[in-house]
Amino acid sequence: MSNINYSEKIPNNVNLNEDKTLQRALEHWQPGFLGWWQDVGPESSRGFDVYLRTAISVDPSGWAQFGYVKMPEYRWGIFLNQAEKERKIHFGDHLGEPAWQDVPGEHRANLRRIIVTQGDTEPASVEQQRHLGLTAPSLYDMRNLFQVNVEEGRHLWAMVYLLHRYFGRDGREEAEALLERRSGDANNPRILGAFNEKTPDWLSFFMFTYFTDRDGKYQLCALAESSFDPLARTTKFMLTEEAHHMFVGESGVSRIVQRTCEVMNQLKTDDPGKLRAAGVIDLPTIQRYLNFHFSVTIDLFGADQSSNAATFYSAGLKGRFEEGKRTDDHRLHGATYKVLDVVDGKLVEKEVPMLNALNEVLRDDYIKDSMAGVARWNKVIEKAGIPFRLQVPHKAFNRQIGTLAGVRVSPEGRVVSEAEWKANVDRWLPSEADRAYVASLMGRVVEPGKFANWIAAPAIGINRQPIDFEYVRFN
């Protein structure tokens, strides 16, 4: 594609039509993106007509246009939320100064790094999920997967727009590199650990979209506060789409839980063996997947004490979650925060300067939000009259990053010996046998309105369509 019809092919509100430099940069990048999509995007899905939502503008009426689309023809647009007039920086050392419409030289390297790290997660998750279309438990779920995939693609566009528009040659090179790294590739992996893990089955996918996409939400929320106005406006708009991804995760796990509870009540058993024989996923297995995805995800917030985090905040690059709604001085010099430490084989809290603990602040906000959704899954179990409850593990459990890395801690938060860890790890994290069992359930269901045995139908369809709507046409 050498020529792009900008307003038609790339819906945008950034005056792409008039920006020749940006057009040239995107013209160069777009074929690479399409090639990437073809190579490592959703497998064997090229000809499918998928009932997708496309954003064509940022106002409520324009950003959710539904219709059948072949995914490579999806209109990946570039949108910034409406500008706030005379927006002021509202935290850090520049508090009260006008927000930046361009990148200040002294923050160029850090801003680029922040944008590249965020941008890298978007194609990574598409790569991680590329085989899942082959085992979708229904057309409804397949459509939701593809919706998540195309929107991750759009989020990549959003970050690449910032790199191209504001970072010159460095930005263009970083944009290329975003298409070159590969999830799980030993030689050229994605930047963050969780984005190199496999997403081998749909339980993993739903857990990933619930937990890991929620990390995305919190990172985007923190960036939406940024003094660099184009970044703030871009991420604000991405958040609206991110909500769908978390919906897919939350409702997906909820429907699996619901189906398991139905079968538990039919068979009047909580024996995992009998439930597996009946083809559903027993609640302890769901708990182990939850433990895994939760612990891997909270690592993404970074080390519990980080001077980078302090720099990013004080410089005004990245705020806290809902910075604008907080009532402190928004500079945080002298403020403290409690983080975990291990002393004499026990977890203890210690007070550290809050500026250095901002990763932990964001992680704790995230944990609170995650727990609320788990409580809603428990409502489904409670409604079925079953005494089991899912739990979020202790935040020191299974950590690989920060002070707690390598410390063996049980899901309840008790420091344990290596021997005790080894003896129990299969009760705490998904075992090979668990993963093999869940994998054995995976198989594509293509009849409209039919669902795999291990998952309940959703309460309502997409965009008021019926549950048995033909969400994907294979052609």
Add this chain to the structure above:
Amino acid sequence: MNDAATLAAPVEVIRQHLIDPEVCIRCNTCEEACPVDAITHDARNYVVDPDICKACMACVPPCPTGAIDNWRLMLRSQAYPLAEQFEWDELPAQIDLPEGAAALAQGPATAAAEAAAVVAAAAAAEPASDVAGFATAVTATSFGATLAPWSAAHAYTNLYNHKQPTTATVVGNYRVTDAGVESETHHIVLDFGRMPFPVLEGQSIGILPPGVDARGKPHVARQYSIASPRNGERPGYNNLSLTVKRVTVDHDGNPVRGVCSNYLCELKKGDTVRVIGPFGTSFLMPNHPRSNIVMICTGTGSAPMRAMTEYRRRLRGKFEGGRLMLFFGARTQKELPYFGPLMNLPRDFIDVNLAFSRTPGAPRRYVQDLMRERAADLLALMKDDDTSIYVCGLKSMEEGVLAAMRDVATMGGVQWEELAGRLKREGRLHLETY
């Protein structure tokens, strides 16, 4: 709220906007989207303040779950307060309204609820802002106007309700699609004799089918758009016509025998039917001599378009400057109601564009495809302040039609959001889909 509310005098009925706590994922998107800060949350639920919410629908498309799209008819005095909504684990069912209020809401409102399951060929319904609160009209409200164009005539509404219906006599019942095609559509003429039943093109009426439903309750009213002009199907007579498609499958394609459409299609000359209404105060045609009308419809959505076209035909010569442009879609030519008479209309009177989506051997064409093909002429009309636009048909056409209008505007260098906003404000874009 309009006519029905004022009739109700001391009792005000509202459509209370609620969020389903069992489906909601607490993502905050609605709260961000709400322009008037009517939505708030605590650690448990997201809730809508009934005193602030204007039902502007800005929160509905962005909601990823569909939890946002729940409505209950309530007496304003008994609307669920925030404190109560915060405590919910699930939504309350629609409660029975007290006698007087129920009578007002009954006809159209419950008809709409039932119609979702047994969709009759009801065309133009009340806009969502009415007490009627048709579920079918909900998504249209973000673009569709709630006011009629400035030169519309005054509409009478709610002259008869289900407690006091009037009676009409069938004076004609003709099949207007070819025999042998899948969809059977009838043109039915009802005469009101000496009883007043003044109507305008674009309004609808309710039919009360005889008998009781599965729960032993009398059938609720079904709505049908009027297909004839204000001065009668036969000029100078107190009669009107309806376009009724015999319903044999439901929205999901399952076989079902539509209660009211089958009743109507089988009526014989001389039979009487119980009628309520009229309904509708906004989907009304402009009457000033320079006014243009763009009509976009599918299937029985053609009823109000036939009414408007026929009224203008009877007044030919008085509308020198005003143009008519019609985009009409059906599966095949044989399923197109009124095909013959339509083709006999002079070209300089109306610009007719037909799209057939299931003609064997031909690619599927939809009204939005035609709109794009005719972009130049359509754009000229869209830019003209004397143009009013009417869309009526199945819900599934709505997005496509709006997208086509947007594209036509954008390609023509017209800012669509601005134009759409103006069309809505000035009562010049009307959407009725079901």
